[in-house]
Amino acid sequence: MSFIPEPIFSWVVLPLLIFFARIADVTIGTMRIVFVARGQKLIAPLLGFFEVLIWLIALTKIMQNLGNPVTYFAYGAGFAMGNFIGITLEARLAFGMCIIRTITRQDAHDVVEKLRDEGYGVTVIDANGNFGKVSVFYSVVKRSHIDHFVGIIKSYNPKAFYTIEDVRVVNEGFYPKRSSLRRRPLRKGK
Missing domain, CATH: 3.30.70.120 (Alpha-Beta Plaits)
Structure with missing residues (x-):
């Protein structure tokens, strides 16, 4: 990211990307669990694929930046928010x-x-x-x-x-x- 100065990218942009990636993968994971419980054999594996793909990308970025504790916080906060959003989304969809x-x-x-x-x-x-x-x-x-x-x-x-x-x-x-x-x-x- 040459147009964003390195300190801003490392301490602001990267943690935000990790935060939103965790929100996405945990929300998808929550929905996947719902589909598994309802026996949806096609959609559950598809959601699982994207869930793990996003998780791997987020984890890779943390491992590449082990000296940045803000990424750890972003990872945990994204997980918590992903649970909240996943549960809220599932309740609003109210399918089944x-x-x-x-x-x-x-x-x-x-x-x-x-x-x-x-x-x-x-x-x-x-x-x-x-x-x-x-x-x-x-x-x-x-x-x-x-x-x-x-x-x-x-x-x-x-x-x-x-x-x-x-x-x-x-x-x-x-x-x-x-x-x-x-x-x-x-x-x-x-």
Whole structure:
């Protein structure tokens, strides 16, 4: 870099390049892990290739500049920021499916009907909990619909117990399109 003076390149530009390279490779790595967990056999290896390629370039630059402690800091800070950005990006993309399991001691008929009216498929089971009879209902939901689904549950029973788990494979089912979800206030009985 002849147009940038050597001290500025070594102490400012190079650490910034390493910082952004680490952000890129760790973000890609986070997404790769998500794709591996979902069994995406084509995209996961491709992301892995670019993840490792970027990592090797960043590590090579550090090894060539062992006397520059700022590059170490940039490497660590880029790793931390890459984790943050990767997790944030994965949450925003919200691709895939999840299963929402809800357990309530209240009668679940109204909330189940509301969920079905909104286009969700719901399976209901009567069960016994520690304190007597409960209703358990399950639904496989697109991850992008979680907030809407949980909002309906909370509007009917704020104390309902629910869990959300990722689903790797779904075979058949009923899943509303986002446009079919009506955007109206969530009020009981409305």
